[in-house]
Amino acid sequence: MHIEEIFRTEHGRILATLIRVLGDFDVAEEALQEAFEAALEQWPAAGMPDNPVAWLIGTARHKAIDRLRRRARLAQKQDEIARHLELLAEEEEAPVPEDRLRLIFTCCHPALATEAQVALTLRTLGGLSTEEIARAFLVPASTMAQRIVRAKAKIRAARIPYQVPLDDALTERLEAVMVVVYLVFNEGYAASFGDRLVRHELCDQAIRLGRMLVELLPSRAESKGLLALMLLHDARRETRLDGAGDIVLLEDQDRARWDRAQIDEGAELVEFALREGRPPGPYALQAAIAAVHAQAPTAAATDWAQIAALYDVLARVHPTPVVELNRAVAVAMSAGFERGLALVDELDHGGELDSYHLLPVARAELLRRLGRHTEAAESYRRALELVSNDAERRYLERRLREVAS
Amino acid sequence: MLLIYRDEKLWEEMSAQQRVAAYQETVDFTEGLRRSGVYQGGAPLEHVSTATTVRMKQGKPVMTDGPFAETKEALGGYGIVEAKDLDEVLSIVARHPLVRAGLSIEVRPIREGPPQ
Numbered sequence: 001m002h003i004e005e006i007f008r009t010e011h012g013r014i015l016a017t018l019i020r021v022l023g024d025f026d027v028a029e030e031a032l033q034e035a036f037e038a039a040l041e042q043w044p045a046a047g048m049p050d051n052p053v054a055w056l057i058g059t060a061r062h063k064a065i066d067r068l069r070r071r072a073r074l075a076q077k078q079d080e081i082a083r084h085l086e087l088l089a090e091e092e093e094a095p096v097p098e099d100r101l102r103l104i105f106t107c108c109h110p111a112l113a114t115e116a117q118v119a120l121t122l123r124t125l126g127g128l129s130t131e132e133i134a135r136a137f138l139v140p141a142s143t144m145a146q147r148i149v150r151a152k153a154k155i156r157a158a159r160i161p162y163q164v165p166l167d168d169a170l171t172e173r174l175e176a177v178m179v180v181v182y183l184v185f186n187e188g189y190a191a192s193f194g195d196r197l198v199r200h201e202l203c204d205q206a207i208r209l210g211r212m213l214v215e216l217l218p219s220r221a222e223s224k225g226l227l228a229l230m231l232l233h234d235a236r237r238e239t240r241l242d243g244a245g246d247i248v249l250l251e252d253q254d255r256a257r258w259d260r261a262q263i264d265e266g267a268e269l270v271e272f273a274l275r276e277g278r279p280p281g282p283y284a285l286q287a288a289i290a291a292v293h294a295q296a297p298t299a300a301a302t303d304w305a306q307i308a309a310l311y312d313v314l315a316r317v318h319p320t321p322v323v324e325l326n327r328a329v330a331v332a333m334s335a336g337f338e339r340g341l342a343l344v345d346e347l348d349h350g351g352e353l354d355s356y357h358l359l360p361v362a363r364a365e366l367l368r369r370l371g372r373h374t375e376a377a378e379s380y381r382r383a384l385e386l387v388s389n390d391a392e393r394r395y396l397e398r399r400l401r402e403v404a405s
Numbered sequence: 406m407l408l409i410y411r412d413e414k415l416w417e418e419m420s421a422q423q424r425v426a427a428y429q430e431t432v433d434f435t436e437g438l439r440r441s442g443v444y445q446g447g448a449p450l451e452h453v454s455t456a457t458t459v460r461m462k463q464g465k466p467v468m469t470d471g472p473f474a475e476t477k478e479a480l481g482g483y484g485i486v487e488a489k490d491l492d493e494v495l496s497i498v499a500r501h502p503l504v505r506a507g508l509s510i511e512v513r514p515i516r517e518g519p520p521q
Contacts, residue, residue: 160492
């Protein structure tokens with residue numbers, strides 16, 4: 001394995017252990033940086049050590065001890081001298097799997113702003129640089145750097161603990177972690193702007209974090225649901241846009257190019273998540289819906305009745321107007337466009353989705369299929385007023401031209 | 406440190422009985438915290454209309470009637486607890502009777518020593 005690859009894949013594991021051992025985010029990050037530099041210098045000539053992770057942790061620990069010793073001498077700081085003595089007395093620290101959980105629960109602590117949680121998670125567990133994260137979220141690097149510095153300062157000053165929450169708090173806190181992981185995924189998956197490579201990296205990072213949660217918290221069904229959902233969406237990544245960057249609808253995507261292995265893995269996880277979750281959570285149910293789509297051999301063979309039934313359950317455990325809108329579309333596809341349209345109109349009158357462009361989009365698509373082109377055009381125009389994504393805008397303009405002609 | 410904020414208007418609209426009940430629950434709650442060694446002290450504050458603010462103006466300290474900033478929610482009291490980390494404090498605050506009565510509590514660490 002390449003040194004850079006180890007840096008990327010093992011960064012979270014190593015840093016998580018160092019933070020526990022050294023008791024400080026910044027000290028741990030600096031030490032890890034120095035250890036990687038030492039590796040870049042020594043490995044090409046001396047060969048890679050048998051256990052690169054242990055080598056990096058050991059080297060980083062020594063670098064940190066040296067640094068603390070120098071600082072303690074300079075400043076005569078009692079607490080740092082004490083910490084230094086403590087470290088010298090400790091045994092060599094091996095990484096334990098729990099370290100990465102401690103780290104993600106700390107990064108995703110609800111006392112931090114959500115955007116800071118996301119940045120800190122990608123920085124520490126993902127090993128992304130501040131510049132890379134800034135590029136992915138389209139903010140200036142200085143803004144992102146400040147966000148991360150401020151979050152780390154709050155962790156220290158407010159004493160956000162470096163620990164996995166206890167059982168009764170775990171469910172709620174795990175939800176917060178999953179929100180961050182799914183946010184990272186969606187940022188990579190849904191955004192139409194920016195560099196494709198950066199966005200792929202975000203999807204890969206989110207899936208890696210999802211795998212970590214499943215591996216380290218195997219008894220939690222919902223983390224399996226989240227991983228399944230991400231795998232199933234991501235399996236279609238390559239077919240969602242055409243060569244010109246325009247949207248290709250699910251029904252028009254080239255199913256031969258979907259990642260079969262990933263779909264199988266996702267489908268298997270969904271089954272676990274549905275069986276073990278009592279009741280199944282929103283991620284598991286959305287994943288189940290994605291699995292029905294992904295497993296249909298052709299668009300026409302899609303089991304819309306099953307999808308509508310799954311949306312029924314989802315609407316019960318996670319009642320939001322967006323879920324209702326999706327349910328309406330599934331009803332339209334399984335029980336007739338008219339019935340779906342009636343549900344969409346009901347939601348429309350409710351007013352909760354007034355600024356959500358996908359409501360007029362759904363309405364327009366159903367009207368178009370019903371041959372009511374004048375009304376469809378009106379809905380496409382309303383959707384165009386609300387849409388912000390360029391690829392979606394081009395799609396809607398194309399449809400509007402079709403029904404208006 | 407727990408900074409307890411209340412919407413003064415809502416607080417006045419509560420019946421005297423409700424206010425006394427919230428007060429009594431808080432006294433009992435803090436007594437429990439004191440016995441477990443967590444509670445270091447605290448006090449309710451008089452209405453924000455009794456506040457006076459001092460600030461420098463053209464080199465002289467000037468007093469003005471009223472709080473530092475006019476806001477909908479005003480500082481209504483404070484408590485000091487000793488805890489090992491933020492999660493321990495948050496679990497105490499989540500059980501606080503005044504939060505359940507509709508007030509808000511801001512948690513701030515007390516700095517030890519001079520500013521850095």
